Amino acid sequence: MYSHALVEKRAKGPIVVTASVVGATGYTGAVLTDILSSHPDVRLQALTSKSYAGDRVCDVFPHLRVSGVYTQYSAEAVGGSDVAFVCYPHAESHAVVAQLLDEGCRVIDLSADFRLKDPEAYALWYGFDHPRKDLVREAVFGLPEKYRAQLPGARLVANPGCYPTGAILAVLPVASDIDASGLVIDSKSGVSGAGRNPSAKTHFCAVEGDFRAYNEVGHRHTSEMIQEVSGAAGHAVTISFTPHLLPVDRGILTTMYFRPLRGLVGDQAWTQKYRDFYAGEPFVEVCDAVPALSEVAYTNYCRLAVREDPAAGLVKVFSVIDNLVKGASGQAVQNMNCMFGFPEDAGLQRKV
Amino acid sequence: MYSHALVEKRAKGPIVVTASVVGATGYTGAVLTDILSSHPDVRLQALTSKSYAGDRVCDVFPHLRVSGVYTQYSAEAVGGSDVAFVCYPHAESHAVVAQLLDEGCRVIDLSADFRLKDPEAYALWYGFDHPRKDLVREAVFGLPEKYRAQLPGARLVANPGCYPTGAILAVLPVASDIDASGLVIDSKSGVSGAGRNPSAKTHFCAVEGDFRAYNEVGHRHTSEMIQEVSGAAGHAVTISFTPHLLPVDRGILTTMYFRPLRGLVGDQAWTQKYRDFYAGEPFVEVCDAVPALSEVAYTNYCRLAVREDPAAGLVKVFSVIDNLVKGASGQAVQNMNCMFGFPEDAGLQRKV
Amino acid sequence: MYSHALVEKRAKGPIVVTASVVGATGYTGAVLTDILSSHPDVRLQALTSKSYAGDRVCDVFPHLRVSGVYTQYSAEAVGGSDVAFVCYPHAESHAVVAQLLDEGCRVIDLSADFRLKDPEAYALWYGFDHPRKDLVREAVFGLPEKYRAQLPGARLVANPGCYPTGAILAVLPVASDIDASGLVIDSKSGVSGAGRNPSAKTHFCAVEGDFRAYNEVGHRHTSEMIQEVSGAAGHAVTISFTPHLLPVDRGILTTMYFRPLRGLVGDQAWTQKYRDFYAGEPFVEVCDAVPALSEVAYTNYCRLAVREDPAAGLVKVFSVIDNLVKGASGQAVQNMNCMFGFPEDAGLQRKV
Amino acid sequence: MYSHALVEKRAKGPIVVTASVVGATGYTGAVLTDILSSHPDVRLQALTSKSYAGDRVCDVFPHLRVSGVYTQYSAEAVGGSDVAFVCYPHAESHAVVAQLLDEGCRVIDLSADFRLKDPEAYALWYGFDHPRKDLVREAVFGLPEKYRAQLPGARLVANPGCYPTGAILAVLPVASDIDASGLVIDSKSGVSGAGRNPSAKTHFCAVEGDFRAYNEVGHRHTSEMIQEVSGAAGHAVTISFTPHLLPVDRGILTTMYFRPLRGLVGDQAWTQKYRDFYAGEPFVEVCDAVPALSEVAYTNYCRLAVREDPAAGLVKVFSVIDNLVKGASGQAVQNMNCMFGFPEDAGLQRKV
Numbered sequence A, B, C, D: 001m002y003s004h005a006l007v008e009k010r011a012k013g014p015i016v017v018t019a020s021v022v023g024a025t026g027y028t029g030a031v032l033t034d035i036l037s038s039h040p041d042v043r044l045q046a047l048t049s050k051s052y053a054g055d056r057v058c059d060v061f062p063h064l065r066v067s068g069v070y071t072q073y074s075a076e077a078v079g080g081s082d083v084a085f086v087c088y089p090h091a092e093s094h095a096v097v098a099q100l101l102d103e104g105c106r107v108i109d110l111s112a113d114f115r116l117k118d119p120e121a122y123a124l125w126y127g128f129d130h131p132r133k134d135l136v137r138e139a140v141f142g143l144p145e146k147y148r149a150q151l152p153g154a155r156l157v158a159n160p161g162c163y164p165t166g167a168i169l170a171v172l173p174v175a176s177d178i179d180a181s182g183l184v185i186d187s188k189s190g191v192s193g194a195g196r197n198p199s200a201k202t203h204f205c206a207v208e209g210d211f212r213a214y215n216e217v218g219h220r221h222t223s224e225m226i227q228e229v230s231g232a233a234g235h236a237v238t239i240s241f242t243p244h245l246l247p248v249d250r251g252i253l254t255t256m257y258f259r260p261l262r263g264l265v266g267d268q269a270w271t272q273k274y275r276d277f278y279a280g281e282p283f284v285e286v287c288d289a290v291p292a293l294s295e296v297a298y299t300n301y302c303r304l305a306v307r308e309d310p311a312a313g314l315v316k317v318f319s320v321i322d323n324l325v326k327g328a329s330g331q332a333v334q335n336m337n338c339m340f341g342f343p344e345d346a347g348l349q350r351k352v
Helices: A005-012 A025-035 A075-079 A094-104 A121-126 A133-138 A146-148 A162-177 A223-235 A267-277 A325-340 B005-012 B026-035 B075-079 B093-102 B121-126 B134-136 B144-150 B160-176 B223-233 B267-277 B324-341 C005-012 C025-038 C077-078 C095-103 C121-126 C133-138 C144-150 C163-179 C221-235 C268-275 C325-340 D005-012 D025-039 D074-078 D093-102 D121-126 D133-139 D142-148 D162-177 D221-233 D267-277 D325-340
Strands: A017-022 A042-048 A083-086 A104-107 A157-158 A183-189 A239-245 A252-258 A284-286 A300-310 A314-321 B018-023 B042-048 B081-086 B106-108 B156-160 B183-189 B239-245 B252-258 B284-286 B302-309 B313-322 C017-022 C042-049 C083-086 C106-108 C156-158 C181-191 C239-245 C253-257 C285-286 C302-309 C313-322 D015-021 D042-048 D083-086 D108-110 D156-157 D185-191 D239-246 D252-258 D283-286 D302-309 D312-319
Touching: A005 C156, A017 A075, A017 A325, A025 A042, A025 A325, A042 A075, A075 A094, A083 A094, A083 A325, A094 A104, A094 A133, A104 A325, A121 A223, A146 A157, A146 A162, A157 A325, A162 A183, A162 A223, A162 A239, A162 A252, A162 A267, A162 A300, A162 A314, A183 A223, A183 B183, A183 B252, A223 A239, A239 B252, A239 B313, A252 B183, A252 B239, A267 A284, A267 A300, A284 B302, A314 A325, A314 B239, B005 B081, B018 B026, B018 B075, B018 B324, B026 B042, B026 B324, B042 B075, B075 B093, B081 B093, B081 B324, B081 C025, B093 B106, B093 B134, B106 B324, B121 B223, B121 C239, B144 B160, B144 B324, B156 B324, B160 B183, B160 B223, B160 B239, B160 B267, B160 B302, B160 B313, B160 B324, B223 B239, B252 B324, B267 B302, B313 B324, C017 C025, C017 C077, C017 C325, C025 C042, C025 C325, C042 C077, C077 C095, C083 C095, C083 C325, C095 C106, C095 C133, C106 C325, C121 C221, C133 D252, C144 C163, C144 C325, C156 C325, C163 C181, C163 C221, C163 C253, C163 C268, C163 C302, C163 C313, C163 C325, C181 C221, C181 D185, C181 D252, C221 C239, C239 D252, C253 D185, C253 D239, C268 C285, C268 C302, C313 C325, C313 D239, D015 D025, D015 D074, D015 D325, D025 D042, D025 D325, D042 D074, D074 D093, D083 D093, D083 D325, D093 D108, D093 D133, D108 D325, D121 D221, D142 D162, D142 D325, D156 D325, D162 D185, D162 D221, D162 D239, D162 D252, D162 D267, D162 D302, D162 D312, D162 D325, D185 D221, D221 D239, D267 D283, D312 D325
Parallel strands: A017 A042, A017 A083, A083 A104, A104 A157, A183 A239, A284 A300, B018 B042, B018 B081, B081 B106, B106 B156, B183 B239, B284 B302, C017 C042, C017 C083, C083 C106, C106 C156, C181 C239, C285 C302, D015 D042, D015 D083, D083 D108, D108 D156, D185 D239, D283 D302
Antiparallel strands: A183 A252, A252 A314, A300 A314, B183 B252, B252 B313, B302 B313, C181 C253, C253 C313, C302 C313, D185 D252, D252 D312, D302 D312
């Protein structure tokens, strides 16, 4: 168990941790601000922003109704928090993370900088030589459904990517059932997944009424999927992943196809297998009907359904999440709750 | 060659055929009305409608700017046309088609009633015993890219389904390259594919911001795909097809996955194979970049792109069409053009 | 003060009222179900539905995560509740309301059947002779910002219409400032305002990418606006109201124009006048910036901003609400909170 | 009549003018490219772009199917065209326009730089002192319905703004019927009106599901409306204009309110007045039903309808246009057709 000043606080009365958000004016930062501002066990400390330092939260995000002002990042100001959420882009995040850990602050990093367990993989998938291989090895992959036991003792948690979250949750119960042909993972994401920086690709007129695949081979999130699925299967699993851009704000629907190693068993048996696997999970719902984005939008839930295609000899698994909540900020808070011993759904019961 | 009164007309001057649309107030009927009303070689005769008989076209579809009034269907009134487009639902269409053929009218049927070549397959896929197995056998499957040669002599053309059009065009060049694991076909369609009848599933509030799979195993269009792909391959090809509902009006994007029988050859080789196969086709465009719905919306084009996924050993093919144009009414007119010897793109050069 | 069994309950321990929803499977019923199911002072009793009796809530509205089954309406079953929310169409609602009042149940009616204070006005605006003019006279118009004092003693509350809610809140602070030329009220509403019954007008393909006015003169909600604005002004105020249909799910933005009786005074003075008027109101926010739908969507807030147009000598007032929350079900719960002495924002602090 | 080399061409055979587009990679440039590339009387010469010089049209706008490559602007290259369309922002355009006129090229300017007839008005409305007041005075305001007679002799045409086009067409028939209280013009525009440059305001996630007013007092387009409406009325008309941003790609719907100077006359009389005024106009359609955006989207039509509001003593006029076609590029081509004596609808009969 992580030794933390919190233990001392705990002795003195009701536990409230201080939390800061670094890079708080992107979409994930805004959702974190929303959740944390009404989390019963948290007091918001610093919200940092390069572009909006000095501006009020309510002016940048009028829908939030959160008081407070954005500040410039400094290791001192943020490092005094019990926990920091870092929302910087990959390759920019690791330096800040290292600073904050040095300050004694626990860190949940929403970038990709600590998700891959093999430090050499960053050169291949992200194009940079990772300078902090020690921290890469230390980080816990923050998917509570798989790594819950490691979270209370974790100093650094690597929050999973949005696509990997929906895909890995769809695979875990059947990781050892996939035959050698591997997985086809066809995902469709809302536009908020592309971030808040305006670009030609996220212009309303480029998205509305339209639909397309992008990064259609070798999207970086494939590396997380391979790592976690292969880990769960106990051997390398081949994954062909294709992301598509939906004309919606929020949500990822993943349609996954695999050929079952031991043959077909019927929809009910597969569904029961998923239900057993996820029994007791607060945020995974295994359903009879195939799920729609609207069933999880603005929530931390992942919904799953399984179907056999008898004529083709395949199994199809459908998963939906909100990319900004279970796929990012909600899951980050879920990780925090596990790290600090709060109820796992604290702050996560309302829509954000 | 089909013997037709047109031959006599041809002798007398510029050829103009008379065309009628049966069931003209659905979405496919409206697009047909739009195309045919400005087709240089066509004069619109009857537009029939059960619900709107007596109403003016411009009142039912204010955007069309087509004069004329809807009438009740009668075999006599419609049968006097050179060609009739029948836009009735499956299992309702065949009786009208048979009547019109008896009247000496050539027919392009947009329902599923004559698409399957095996008359016994209707019981399995569509739940009815087909009463006109003779016409089932006579009908030409109206995909000009495959059956162009049979169209001039055809009395009855079965216009392909929207999903099959996009999927089959994506497969044809590689039908003999698919290994025994078969095809995964993951399609995403706009809402107009569900037809104009209002329902809980097509209510704006049920679709906007949402996305879901539906008929997720065994969708009826799978039968057409199996028939045509297996026919092209020369042996039975397994197909796992999954349709999804996009929050857009028009368009189908199909993402297709297969394991190549003879291994990987590189993106360029696959692309060239597609370019060679479709050389000279007026409505198939093989592209380097993966295509978006917006590139074909409101047009009769199909755009295709191919990608190898080397790590997974798979090939991905992307196709986009407008479900109401190349996937229905535009292709029906393309078939008519082939049947009557008009330029294949006559009437199909503008957006509808 | 309304004499109610609640008083006896109150003596025995923590107050929890039982609430039923009549017509619970429309959009307003679904939002009420969502709010009430997590309201700290409420226990849901009956949810009635003509079409879905016997179905589980979670099957009809998978996003709700509410247990329970819809039942057929009966006066006995529903009438035993402390309060009933009636979500029937106008002209159908009054009979049920009368029954439930007879059963001793307090009623919040979401239809128009008791909003107009003049019983003769129903013939003019709604085309029926109201059979319960006594109840029309008894009903309290459920706009807490205006009639809060009457709610604790009310047996029957007429929940305002969606357009009137946004418009009246925009007018109240300046009702006596409007010159003889009256008000121009130009409103734009999301599609959920048209209800859940599918129709040609709410088909996704008829709405997406489109925009239009409808009921462009004499929309029935005008009657509520005239009644309340004239009442606040102390004399008849002329109102020209035009509703439009936005391609969005939720929300109404109203742009209101008037010529100030006593001339221009500057943006700040108007804004301050609104702030003073609504000081302490839990759900009215007067802003400096003009508000967007997204700032109130899924909440019970109304946001307002005022602008002078000096060159034209007019004042513009902008108001936004969520038509299903502050414009219907949220306001209904706000009314209930006032009726029963609960905190006015109980159950209304999260998005629905 | 403008003396032009075209006259000499005309003598030699079928007339084809050469046309260039300066700033061809914004939305208006793309629509111009689309229209001109299939215009029967035009040959595209140069398409210039600062950002995309050297790129192929089909790579920047894959939906266009236009061959050709963007070039850097030079007065020589462009000036050799018979006509140039200038699509630069206001305050940047006038210098290029002056250069091209010097080269002997006729110019249709889509910026605001020559729309106001009073050269001093640019300081007030656009914040710069106009350096070419001579050209301001020479320019013809390119609304063919009002200034058709001046177009054949025009060297420089100032294409109207998108909001003014829809609004002025709605007012012209009744300009002398407006009482002293003036006009309320409440307009709602699609996002393409904000241009193709990505910004926080045009990000898909900032627009989808949302709606808001912007530039809510004193929008620059008000100046054009005042100029043209007052001109038509013969005296100054007060206008209060409010633009709003719709979550759609294309189209402007304007709802206009005025108090008729000589009282109410009935819907039919107003409609007939509009019909008489616009008799013979190829692109103005006066309708009985209030029009929707979808009826004019992607076309050069303006649709109008009029309604009296007897209770309020007001008249409401509804107009819809496509902001990029009749509101910009389509009208620019209509102007060109008038300038060069082509059929007024040449190139404008298909959707773009």
